[in-house]
Amino acid sequence: MTRPVRVLLAKPTHDCHDRGVRYVARKFRDAGFEVIFTNFLLPAEIVNTAVQEDVQVVGVSSSSGGHMPVFEDLIAGLKDQGLDDVMLLGGGVIPNEDADTLRQWGVKAIFGPGTTAEDAIDMIRAWADGQDG
Amino acid sequence: MFDERTLAQSKDLAARREADYQRIVEKFGNKAPAQARHPMTHSGLPIKTAYYPHDIAGLDFSTIGAPGQEPFTRGNLAAQYQLMNWANQPVIGYGLPEDTRARMDLLASQGMVGYFGQRFYNLVYDLVSHEGLDPDHPAARGRIGQCGMAVYSVADMERLFHDMNLKEMNVVHITYYQVIPALAQYIAYAERQGVAPGELRGNSMNWYHQSAYVGMSAFPPAAGLKLAVELIGYCSQHMPRWNTTNFFGYGIEEAGGSAIQEIGLMLAFGIELVRACEKAGLAPDAVLPRFGFQIAQANDFFEEVCKIRALRRIWATTMQERFGAKDPRSMHVRIHTHTSGACLTAQQPIVNLIRTTLHAFGAALSGTQAMEVSAYDEALSIPTEEAATLALRVQQVIQEETNITAVSDPLAGSYYVEALTDQIAEAALALAEQVEAQGGYVAAQQSGWIRREVEGSADRWREMVNDGQRQVVGLNCYQVEEETPAGLFKVDPEVERVAVERIQGLRAERDGARHAKAMQAFADAAGAFAAKDIADLGDGALMQAAIEAARADASTGEMMGVLKSALGWGPPHEF
Numbered sequence: 001m002t003r004p005v006r007v008l009l010a011k012p013t014h015d016c017h018d019r020g021v022r023y024v025a026r027k028f029r030d031a032g033f034e035v036i037f038t039n040f041l042l043p044a045e046i047v048n049t050a051v052q053e054d055v056q057v058v059g060v061s062s063s064s065g066g067h068m069p070v071f072e073d074l075i076a077g078l079k080d081q082g083l084d085d086v087m088l089l090g091g092g093v094i095p096n097e098d099a100d101t102l103r104q105w106g107v108k109a110i111f112g113p114g115t116t117a118e119d120a121i122d123m124i125r126a127w128a129d130g131q132d133g
Numbered sequence: 134m135f136d137e138r139t140l141a142q143s144k145d146l147a148a149r150r151e152a153d154y155q156r157i158v159e160k161f162g163n164k165a166p167a168q169a170r171h172p173m174t175h176s177g178l179p180i181k182t183a184y185y186p187h188d189i190a191g192l193d194f195s196t197i198g199a200p201g202q203e204p205f206t207r208g209n210l211a212a213q214y215q216l217m218n219w220a221n222q223p224v225i226g227y228g229l230p231e232d233t234r235a236r237m238d239l240l241a242s243q244g245m246v247g248y249f250g251q252r253f254y255n256l257v258y259d260l261v262s263h264e265g266l267d268p269d270h271p272a273a274r275g276r277i278g279q280c281g282m283a284v285y286s287v288a289d290m291e292r293l294f295h296d297m298n299l300k301e302m303n304v305v306h307i308t309y310y311q312v313i314p315a316l317a318q319y320i321a322y323a324e325r326q327g328v329a330p331g332e333l334r335g336n337s338m339n340w341y342h343q344s345a346y347v348g349m350s351a352f353p354p355a356a357g358l359k360l361a362v363e364l365i366g367y368c369s370q371h372m373p374r375w376n377t378t379n380f381f382g383y384g385i386e387e388a389g390g391s392a393i394q395e396i397g398l399m400l401a402f403g404i405e406l407v408r409a410c411e412k413a414g415l416a417p418d419a420v421l422p423r424f425g426f427q428i429a430q431a432n433d434f435f436e437e438v439c440k441i442r443a444l445r446r447i448w449a450t451t452m453q454e455r456f457g458a459k460d461p462r463s464m465h466v467r468i469h470t471h472t473s474g475a476c477l478t479a480q481q482p483i484v485n486l487i488r489t490t491l492h493a494f495g496a497a498l499s500g501t502q503a504m505e506v507s508a509y510d511e512a513l514s515i516p517t518e519e520a521a522t523l524a525l526r527v528q529q530v531i532q533e534e535t536n537i538t539a540v541s542d543p544l545a546g547s548y549y550v551e552a553l554t555d556q557i558a559e560a561a562l563a564l565a566e567q568v569e570a571q572g573g574y575v576a577a578q579q580s581g582w583i584r585r586e587v588e589g590s591a592d593r594w595r596e597m598v599n600d601g602q603r604q605v606v607g608l609n610c611y612q613v614e615e616e617t618p619a620g621l622f623k624v625d626p627e628v629e630r631v632a633v634e635r636i637q638g639l640r641a642e643r644d645g646a647r648h649a650k651a652m653q654a655f656a657d658a659a660g661a662f663a664a665k666d667i668a669d670l671g672d673g674a675l676m677q678a679a680i681e682a683a684r685a686d687a688s689t690g691e692m693m694g695v696l697k698s699a700l701g702w703g704p705p706h707e708f
Contacts, residue, residue, distance in 0.1 A: 025708055
């Protein structure tokens, strides 16, 4: 039997728009994922938690701007720790232009307004199945 | 309120209509929408499909009353929009102080006015300030001048307000928890202009209570309550024209809370705060007239109007009965409406103008004192100039063209409106009592109960949208294929470089000895403050020390650093 997917969801400490990501966290848990939810000041904190918690998926929610430097540092930090194979996701209010850049940087998907938790759950499951195979 | 004959007729006609109604609904069988059989408000209150005199016959007319008369259900004042329209108070703030000033001047030139033509500025600080950091902190990158203005010192206040007469304007400082540093810097800047604190008009938010339902890092709840009382104590001695506290109901609605939760939880916090002020020796009639509310206006048109009417009633009666308030101003609910941002969509964004117009119209009918209309593009980015101006126009069209300002509380007397107002008032009072039964707002905040209640409501809404019970145009119905609009607002990357350069310049140029001394005194005051009970507050010692630090050019990040280490700081909610 495959072990449950472990997902880290992170939100900047200054970002009050956490209604969406906390909903997603509950839906992920209901879907059988093991969810770690954390607030971060610096991207290095996400990297540390990802290492300690041995997660396969990292999702960052940002609805107040400032997401590009966060992803830049996060991607570099994960690479340093040898976690290049972690599935990286974004969500919140991220303009399309930035989303295109983020995908080029290796972020698998950006879940903006109009997407559902189920969309993300399906994508993570499909990805995890691919990893197991 | 009605004579026997009218009531008999009312019941008779209602019974006939109900019979007809049921017959028609039955014909539709399974095709009848749920709302036809079990109508509900958005907060889940059961309602009827038509209302009659007998639905409000049990109401005591004194709970409705007259505009300007207790319990103020129908508005605070006898003369309302007839003499003084609600104030246009768009939230402004992005980029460098100079950028924000340009937007202030633009909107002022477009007719943004407060009461009696006075200048009114509703200014929001940026994410770096909110976090209590300086712009050269590693976590500031990408957040400088975002969602607010990069103002971190008295020098930045000068860049923002130069050439303006602070005595003739009203400034709302929208902060998270950097309330005391921001006010201290404003006071220190005013002094340099020769303006005394007592001459300043405006608002501090003082809304530490919002950490009960939103997740940004915060001071612990009990420390937050003390900080709120500290500012109220200082202002009651030195700033009689300053509005000290804002009840942030809007945040509850945005976090997914219902109309009932919004006003019920704010009443519960009001009880907690006035009780704390009393303990600190601040009499209810001395502090209550300087409290205000930020309230959302969301989609359920009548429920949102009735929510405002109910809030005015339960606030007045609670403050009178529980705390012996006598001054009418202590019983008034002064409302800054913020039309709901959470109701807006990224899809077909221009449609948001229609939503915000309905929200603003409802707020106007409910008799609000000031209004911010959300910009139609705010689900996509910081509003563009065009969007910000159109949001102002929404208010101006309602004020100038609809004639609704002629009559106060124009919906009063509607059987539905009066019945629903009463229903909401009772439900909100019951919620506030539930909080009291747990030991009060701070206890319910500490246990996580408030957050769980609000999140439960948010989840119910989401599930209803997901399964189509709640329709959102463009999101789960009437969708179109669309391109993301071009020309979204972006903060100039140059802002970051300049802000960092400025803070480093400030540190190099200020009087180091004076700064060090003032910061030491502030740290001592913060340490003493942390050890104090609420009963020992009220002398404004912490606030005085913060002003002295601001005079010595202390930055927001430096002052917040002191408060964080003295009081504790961190994300307020477990998952």
